[in-house]
Amino acid sequence: MAGKVRGARARRVRGWSAGVLAAVALATVAAVPGAVAAPAATGGGQGGGPGGGPPDPAPGGPQRPYEPDVPGPHNVDGLAVEVTPDGGTPEGVRAAFDRTSRAEPAGPPAAPRRFVFLFDASLDVHPEDFPVCGRAVVEREGTGGCPEGSVVGRGTSHLYPEGTTEVVAVNTRYADGTRGALVVIPASGVILELTWERVTRPYRERGYHWALDEIVPPDGRPPQERAGTRRFQLEWGASRVADGDRGGNGGGGERASFLTHRGPAGERLRFGLWSLFVTGQIALPEARATRTEPENGAVSVGGATMWSRSPLEAGRMR
Numbered sequence: 001m002a003g004k005v006r007g008a009r010a011r012r013v014r015g016w017s018a019g020v021l022a023a024v025a026l027a028t029v030a031a032v033p034g035a036v037a038a039p040a041a042t043g044g045g046q047g048g049g050p051g052g053g054p055p056d057p058a059p060g061g062p063q064r065p066y067e068p069d070v071p072g073p074h075n076v077d078g079l080a081v082e083v084t085p086d087g088g089t090p091e092g093v094r095a096a097f098d099r100t101s102r103a104e105p106a107g108p109p110a111a112p113r114r115f116v117f118l119f120d121a122s123l124d125v126h127p128e129d130f131p132v133c134g135r136a137v138v139e140r141e142g143t144g145g146c147p148e149g150s151v152v153g154r155g156t157s158h159l160y161p162e163g164t165t166e167v168v169a170v171n172t173r174y175a176d177g178t179r180g181a182l183v184v185i186p187a188s189g190v191i192l193e194l195t196w197e198r199v200t201r202p203y204r205e206r207g208y209h210w211a212l213d214e215i216v217p218p219d220g221r222p223p224q225e226r227a228g229t230r231r232f233q234l235e236w237g238a239s240r241v242a243d244g245d246r247g248g249n250g251g252g253g254e255r256a257s258f259l260t261h262r263g264p265a266g267e268r269l270r271f272g273l274w275s276l277f278v279t280g281q282i283a284l285p286e287a288r289a290t291r292t293e294p295e296n297g298a299v300s301v302g303g304a305t306m307w308s309r310s311p312l313e314a315g316r317m318r
Contacts, residue, residue: 053282057116057274058197058211064114069280070223072110073103079285081271083261085292088239092257093291095119096235099273101228108160109228110277114215117236118199118272118286121209122263125196127152127179129256130240133170135182138191143168143184152181152258155234160227167234169194171258181212183234192216207270212236223278265291 078100086092097117101109119125133146143151153169168184172193180195194214203211219226238258261269272286 054274054284055200055202057118057199057203057208058213059200061195061197061213062215064215065218067218067223067278070278072224072277072279073105073107074279075101075109075228075275075277075281075283076104077101077273077275077283077285079271079273079287081269081287081289083269083289083291086237086239086257086259088255089257089260091260091262092237092239093123093259093261094235094237095123095259095271095289096233097271097273098231098233099285100231102230103228109230110279110281111223111226111228112216112275112277114213114276116197116214116274117212118203118208118270118274119210119212119259120269120271121204121207122261122267122269123210124260124262125210126256126258126260127171127173127181127196130171130238130258132173133182134172135191135193138170138182138184139189142186142189143170146170149238149240152238153183153234153236155232157185157229158231158233160230167232169234169236183214208272211274226278228277261291263291267291 080098082096082098084094084096086094103109130152131147131150133143133150137145150170151168152171153167155167155169157165157167159165165185165187168186169181170184172180172182174180174193174195178195180193183192183194184190192214194212197211197213199208199211236259239255241253241255261267268288268290270286270288272284275283275285277283
């Protein structure tokens, strides 16, 4: 996706009602029961760094409006990931993120400010080969009005204390040319904007390359009154026959995969989910997953790993 992701720009924040922000918070926390607890740090404010938890993997992307940290529970997060063939190309895969969150000592998890999905460096993304769907279309017609083939992710949000809702992600391209995705909750009409970013040097050294940056903007309510969720599942990946139009530039009639793996089957891949909460806590649960041969279908998932607490040097790749 060289040349398809731009540098720093103003974070897109629109008018959000209290109800919409609650739904967005519900839609952006992910999880799996029994996952290994994530390393986390309180403090670090809006982005983390030395002494304040894992640093921001994508600081050059759009910026979230500042708001002070608030007292609240400590979130204990876990992550598992599955990597499966997408059925399109030999290299095509789907990566299913499955994240849990619980509060200590009890009650609902603290609400999120931001999540950054981290992908193994052996994975490439190809949004240019898929149709795009703009926010205006989704607002007017829902995801059903998007071009065929523009859906690049699906999932389920598990609300606290109970209940579930469907989540759909569509490929998009913003007015400044930035590639990204819109995470949509059809039941509530919530639309959340994400952008593709290259990670900073500490994360490249750790084995990542692409990040998908997601933000939960503040609303009129006090941060401690916003809700988190107990689980969120979101699978990224899709395949289609590229036709070179509707926002893509793939070759006509050629099959394309949204997410591809450069490496042998059986290679263990690294994934992470950098998370910032309204309390100022920063967490980075990580997981390993093994890609199998396409004809085998299933995957074996390794145990989650934990972030090393050694200091990281700030860096940027653009």
